[in-house]
Amino acid sequence: MKDQIQLLQEIESYLEGQLSDAERASFEARRQADPVLNAQVEEQQLFLQTLQQYGRRTELQQQMDRIHKHIATPQPANVVPIRKSTSYPRRRMITNLAAAACIALVTSLSTIAIMQRAAKQKTTAQYEDVRRVLNNIQRSQNALINNMNSTSKKAPANPGTYGGTGFAISTNGYIITNYHVVQGADSLYVQNNKGEAYKATSIFEDISSDLAILKIADSTFKSQPLPYQLKPQPVNLGEEVFTMGYPRDEIVYGKGYISAQTGFNGDTVAYQVSIPVNPGNSGAPLMDSEGNIVGIITGKQTTSDGIAFAVKSAHLKRLLDEMPKEKLPRREWTRKSAHLESMSRIDQIKKLEDFVYMVKVYN
Amino acid sequence: MSDHLNITRDRELLQGLARSDDKSLEIIYLENFPVILRMVQQNNGSDDDAKDLFQEAMIILYEKVQQGDFDLYSKLKTFLYAVCRRLWLKKLQGNTWVGLSDNLEETLPLEETMEEHEKRDEQFRIMQRSMGNLGEPCKTLLADYYLHKRSMQDIAEKFGYTNAENAKNQKYKCLMRLKKLFFDQYNDTK
Numbered sequence: 001m002k003d004q005i006q007l008l009q010e011i012e013s014y015l016e017g018q019l020s021d022a023e024r025a026s027f028e029a030r031r032q033a034d035p036v037l038n039a040q041v042e043e044q045q046l047f048l049q050t051l052q053q054y055g056r057r058t059e060l061q062q063q064m065d066r067i068h069k070h071i072a073t074p075q076p077a078n079v080v081p082i083r084k085s086t087s088y089p090r091r092r093m094i095t096n097l098a099a100a101a102c103i104a105l106v107t108s109l110s111t112i113a114i115m116q117r118a119a120k121q122k123t124t125a126q127y128e129d130v131r132r133v134l135n136n137i138q139r140s141q142n143a144l145i146n147n148m149n150s151t152s153k154k155a156p157a158n159p160g161t162y163g164g165t166g167f168a169i170s171t172n173g174y175i176i177t178n179y180h181v182v183q184g185a186d187s188l189y190v191q192n193n194k195g196e197a198y199k200a201t202s203i204f205e206d207i208s209s210d211l212a213i214l215k216i217a218d219s220t221f222k223s224q225p226l227p228y229q230l231k232p233q234p235v236n237l238g239e240e241v242f243t244m245g246y247p248r249d250e251i252v253y254g255k256g257y258i259s260a261q262t263g264f265n266g267d268t269v270a271y272q273v274s275i276p277v278n279p280g281n282s283g284a285p286l287m288d289s290e291g292n293i294v295g296i297i298t299g300k301q302t303t304s305d306g307i308a309f310a311v312k313s314a315h316l317k318r319l320l321d322e323m324p325k326e327k328l329p330r331r332e333w334t335r336k337s338a339h340l341e342s343m344s345r346i347d348q349i350k351k352l353e354d355f356v357y358m359v360k361v362y363n
Numbered sequence: 364m365s366d367h368l369n370i371t372r373d374r375e376l377l378q379g380l381a382r383s384d385d386k387s388l389e390i391i392y393l394e395n396f397p398v399i400l401r402m403v404q405q406n407n408g409s410d411d412d413a414k415d416l417f418q419e420a421m422i423i424l425y426e427k428v429q430q431g432d433f434d435l436y437s438k439l440k441t442f443l444y445a446v447c448r449r450l451w452l453k454k455l456q457g458n459t460w461v462g463l464s465d466n467l468e469e470t471l472p473l474e475e476t477m478e479e480h481e482k483r484d485e486q487f488r489i490m491q492r493s494m495g496n497l498g499e500p501c502k503t504l505l506a507d508y509y510l511h512k513r514s515m516q517d518i519a520e521k522f523g524y525t526n527a528e529n530a531k532n533q534k535y536k537c538l539m540r541l542k543k544l545f546f547d548q549y550n551d552t553k
Contacts, residue, residue, distance in 0.1 A: 005535045047542055048509070053426070053483065054490040055510030056383075060425055063385065064418050067392045 011044050127264050127309075128302045129180045131361075132163040132247060132280035162361040165245035165284040166190060166214060167293070169230070169320070171223045173198070173216030176316065177283030177359050178298050179205050182212045190216065190357040193251045197360075204323055209269055209311055210298050211319055214359070227340055227351045228285075230313045230320075231292040235271070237261060243275060243297055244349065245284030246358035253349060254281075256306070258294075263309040264301065270309045271295055277308040283359060286310045291340025291348050373439035381428045392421065395440055399447045406451065416454075420446040423480045449473055486549070493544035501537035508534055 013019055014027050031038050164181030168174065175190055182188055182202045191197040198221060204213040235241070235258055242255045256275025263270025273286060277300050286295035295310030340348050379387025396417050403413035420443050427433040494502055500522055507513045507521070519530035 004539065005532065008535050008538065009531075043542075043546070047545060050486045050490050050545070051505075051509055051541075054487055054494070055506065056429065057422055057426070057487055059383075059510075060388075060422060061418065063388060064392060064421060067389050068396075068414060068418075071393065071396065 007040070008044070011041055014041070015045060015048065126301050126303050127299055129178070129282055129299050130164075130247075130277050130279050130297065130308075131178070131181045131282040132278075161363055163246060163280050164282040164359040164361070165280065165297075166357045166359045167283075167285040167296075168223060168226060168355040168357070169213075171225055173200075173218065173221040173223075175200065175214040175216065175357055175359075176296065177212050177214060178296070179207055179210045179212045180298075181282050181359050182214065182361055184363050185361045186363045188214060188362070189360040190214065191360060192357050193353050200359075206319055209315055209319065211296070211311060211316065213320075213323070224354065226355065228287065228291050228293050228355070230317050231288065231294050232314050232317055234261070234312060234314060235288055235294045239294075240289050241273060241275065241286050241294060242289075242345070243277070243281065243284045243286050244353060244356045245277070245281035245297065246356075247278035247280035249358070251353050251356060252278075252281075256308075259307070263311075264299070267309070269315040270298065270311050273297075273308045273310050274306050275308050276306060280358075281308075285352075285356060286313075287352070289341075291343070291352065370438060376439065377424075377428050377433070380425060381431070388421075388425075391424075391439065392417075395443050398440065398444060402444070402447065403451065406455075408451070412451075412454075416447050416450055417443075419450055423476060426480075426483060427476065445473060446476070449477060489545060489548045492548065493541055496544055497537070497541050501540060504530075504534055505537050505541060 010027070014024065019027060031041055162181065164177055166175040166177030166181075169176050182205070185202065188200045188202060189197045190200045199217040200214040201217055202212050203215045205211070237258055237260070239258050240255070241258060242253065244251050244253050246252070254276045256273055258271050259274040260272035262268050263272055271286075271294075273295070275286075275297075277284075277297055281297050282299070284297040285293050286297055288294050292313075293316075294313050296313075296316060297308055297310050299309050301307040301309075340351060343351070376387045376391055380391065396413075399417040399420070400410065400413040403409075403416060408416075423446055424433075424443065497505075504518060504522060507518050508515070513521075515527040515530050515534070518534070519525075519527045522530065522533075524530040524533065
């Protein structure tokens, strides 16, 4: 205790500058040699500073309170009217503000509503299903083709109200197409490029991804083994793709590339494809250079040319896996019979065109 | 030109404040308080809020001036107004400080000032608590010696010690107790 007091006294005299030069020098030397002492000196310094500050602040506070009393006391009469006059406009201000807020609210809400409506209209205007409305000219053409192919089974003379494309996913008559093609159909026919038409029924529809699976009604129907498979992996941006569809009564080939990994408005189950498509291309297969199915054409953007959208094959596959068991076609889309990858495009098309069907819808 | 003159006058007032001149303090207080009172009243604050706010701003100003590193680069009114505004908003919003889109704010970079103030404020509070817990006669004795700078002789007489040496010993004992109280809390906050 005594020692501590002595030390404190010494530190204090040092800090207050009361030591002689010699004492001071010796103290500083000790301070440098002894970190504990040094820490104590610093501690004392900080402490005294804070104490001084405390004193000054308390003093100042008292002084200010004294000054404040001077302002506060002579004006009690003044303070009341000021308060009154301030409280009145405040109430009026609140009413005004409330009115303004109401108007602002109504305006902004209606603006939002209008904007959303406009945006919706714009969206539907930008996206167009590429199914075809068959007209009279096509009807006569169609009738002609049917006449020529007199040996095969005939489709009804009426060519249907809408047309689209579909492709086989099994040898026993399962065909995939777009939901919007078969939507509201009374009866469905599929027709291959030889003009052979078969009655079909829609057995499974997925509205959200715009896909439908058709089954050829003829139970004896049997086609060649599938030359392609559904590619489960996503394709890369810029990969070259091609499609075959029925924008006319004849199969039409189109070539393009994957231009984005998402579809219309950021739809992740679709690609954006730069490829020429026309009404009737809906449901057409999108194939990579090796002849694997990578997607299915569903629509295009009307505001700019050459932008089409295709549902990804991975999604297609998932959909097929989710199908009810009793309706499920045999899993033929996971293997392929032909080796299309080594073939030229012309030979690939020759192999593939037999599996791409025109879907005709009557309603 | 008049602005320049005003700043010169403000500087003189601040020099007075640095010397702890009562008159300067009074002038600054009386000239600036009404502005702050109005600001606080317009923001649904009470007269007492205004008083607390303004006095805190004055403490900031005073401590900066005392430190000797305060250079007035705007009118004193502007500085006090900006500080008060800052303090007021902080009080209104709790501790979440949202940047102000106010020109005043842009012309007066107060970040450092406010941080420094917070640190000092914390120290002040700890010291205040420590002093409160210290009890008499230590509290008065230490205040008399360290704050009011009275001589040991005077203190010995006032407290009835037989001589200055005894008073000095007592002072050191008190000092050690206060230091302990202070540093116990101070080190906790670190």
